[in-house]
Amino acid sequence: MVRLRISAVHQIFPPNAHNSNSNFLSRKHQFLSLIKLCSSPNHLFQIHSQIIVSGLQNDSFLTTELLRFAALSPSRNLSYARSLLFRYNLHFSPFPWNCIIRGYASSDSPREAIWVFEDMRRRGIRPNNLTFPFLIKACATLTTLQEACAELGNLSLGRWVHSQVVERGMVLNVQLGTALVDMYAKSGDVGCARLVFNCLKQRSVWTWSAMILGLAQHGFANEAIELFTNMMSSSVTPNYVTFIGVLCACSHAGLVDKGYHYFNIMERVYGIKPMMIHYGSMVDVLCRASRVKEAYEFIMRMPVEPDPIVWRTLLSACSARDVDGGAQVVEEARKRLLELEPKRGGNVVMVANMFAEVGMWKQAADCRRAMKDGGMKKMAGESCVEVGGSLRKFFSGFDGRADSDGIYDLLDGLNLHMQMVNF
Template identity: 35%
Template sequence: MLRSGISPNKFTYPFVLKACAGIGDLSLGRAVHCSAIKFGFDEDVHVQNTMVHMYSCCGGGIQFARKVFDGMTKLDSVSWSAMIGGYVRLGESGDAVTLFWKMQIARVKPDEITMVLVLSACADLGALELGRWVESYVVRENVRKTVELCNALIDMFAKCGDVDSALRLFRSMNNKTIVSWTSVIGGLAIHGHGVEAVSLFDEMIAAGVVPDDVAFIGLLSACSHSGLVEKGRDYFNLMTKRFGIEPKIEHYGCLVDLLCRAGLIQKAIEFVEKMPLEPNPVIWRTLINACRAHGELKLGEDITKRLIGKEPMHESNYVLLSNIYAKMSHWEKKTKIREVMDTKGMRKIPGSTLIELENEIYEFVAGDKSHDQYKEIYEMLDEIGREIKKAGYLPSTSEVLLDINEEDKEDALNRHSEKLAIAFALIRTPPGTSIRIVKNLRVCEDCHTATKFISKIYGREIVVRDRNRFHHFKDGICSCGDFW
């Protein structure tokens, strides 16, 4: 077009910028941005909105998106949605929520697209109160309740620990898509409601809705988290026989996870060896974690070494091997692995826990003293430690993978991020209030045991979302039945 001597106009650039976003080409997008400046269309609000979208879709472009956004003289709901969406896609959900509050202060009315994006951020953060506020806002402001918005609400409720509200909303929907069904099935799965998830899947089939591969991932995950081994195997075979769906690597991964969680490690290995697809690193790491959990440490060591040979630059493989050596009390080998990681510039992902109180998100890491109330938090931790020991709690010091004495191990356990978040909630919320936290890693055995005691002694329901699933602690019992 340019070579033909035809000048672009303000309608041209949004299409070209969307094309750049579609292919994720940052350098090409910047060149188009320069062209818009050259031809004098860079101040047009539609061009600017698409520019924000383009930059936020291209790797490394979020700072350019924010620069354009901050420089705009006129911001409409599309502008705010484009920038919020950029943060959500990048996984920067905290920034997305912060920007949404600024949108409220600016008195710009969000539309259903903005709501879907904010709900996605809430789901990521486990920010249930904000998610509930969004639902009430949708009702209060008569925001169009599209199927996509309802599905986003279902996903948010399920991932924020309120699966009952997810089901309530699902049942109230007149028009349901396959996404609606799979969202609820997946939600039931991560809450450990395997029997209910299987029942809902059967209901979906009876309603004439044909399941897709995503629905089967949710179903197999539900069987895995609830120990429904035979059910899981039957549904895995049903995929191909009845519905003609060829299993993907994710489905094979779910079945390996199902067998590993049930302690059937040898059967899981036999299954992996017979798979028609090349096992991916996730499947190997599932086997390694199962070996560690069930005491098959030598087997876990052998598998991890093979995985490191295939993925020499993936830090989690070295962490797995380091943890296995710690379990075996091979401290010299553990130290050497850490030295290799340092040489390669690798760092272990630190455990962190998020908690939402009064529409604010707080984050804690192990041994955290950055919070304004850290002295009160640590005093509460000491009180918790005394009270749960009186009730019969014994620290699982084997979870501390450090070559230190027992007293120091107990102290390290007491400073885990989830315990800090729970202590913070106990001093900041009225008695009897439910506590909800989100952990970025799998909850450790000691924290799981301690939280059961805390729920009983302090009369609190404590909902923990870790990397794998939800745990609902109440009266000294966890919903997972110690199966996670």
């Protein structure tokens, strides 16, 4: 159990509040109002201390609201929420557990949501329909984290959670179904995502968006666009995530004209103002189609200042393509990118490689030297594979001799065995 010290606090109620007249709200209602107005963990600690002073710490509704705020507010403190769970015997109901699981699923530590669920099961608390969507979200988040290979983030975990849903005979409602579609799609199992999607009798815009984006990101561009067409024929109105998926599909399929069409109707027809990610997706559509100069002109017309991702997308397309006015585009993209992210090693390596491609060895060497002098390093590329429920990472330039010795010994043994049995 985690116990946090509550520091000395200033009084947050008016003087003589105990002697206030009958028109003054009850102490409990005052505390509930204060919790709703709470804006930081320090304020929450103050409210908690005043609840203890007032002798209302055994009010389960009040302490549950404290836990809910600690777990789900923007300034969440999940360790504090977990301490409240056991300190005030709130752990007999699934609602406080769901709050903590949901909080971890939306945090930088989604793996903790799995451990909280396991603790919930060990204590005999029966999950309800709200538990599993948050748990599945944690599995999907683990899959998309930058360090997913180093964490848990594998498909078998999500399948296990799905099996728990089936085992308990829970109804596949919109919220649960959407979470499953999102988890399977992000994990790369588009087939299972589509099966769950087709089984749903009701689908929200988030269900459609998760399926469209999953198809687009895993090479099924035409299927994603076809699904979007079906969505427009239904009563569901697309949102900003839907158009991210559609533009991603156009990018992978090389459909520039359709990309422009969908980008334009997003605001003109559906009233969705394009975000930076939509502009970046449209730049990617043009760059993948080798229309680099057009992509540069599109960036120059953007009503917002392009972010580093947009310039990096353009620069990576320029490095391998010769276009009219290419030198100007390359120079502008290089200049803007290094201005925005001067300490990012990957940017410097990209520029150095571009110089090397055209034989400008001195400039390439200068970039490498500046990178070395500045202490910058490019993160090694990595991939991972799941074997037997465990994830194994492989780095670019990884020296696997320590592991390969045992592998070759095993292969030699198998070879000898096959010779002995005349295989």
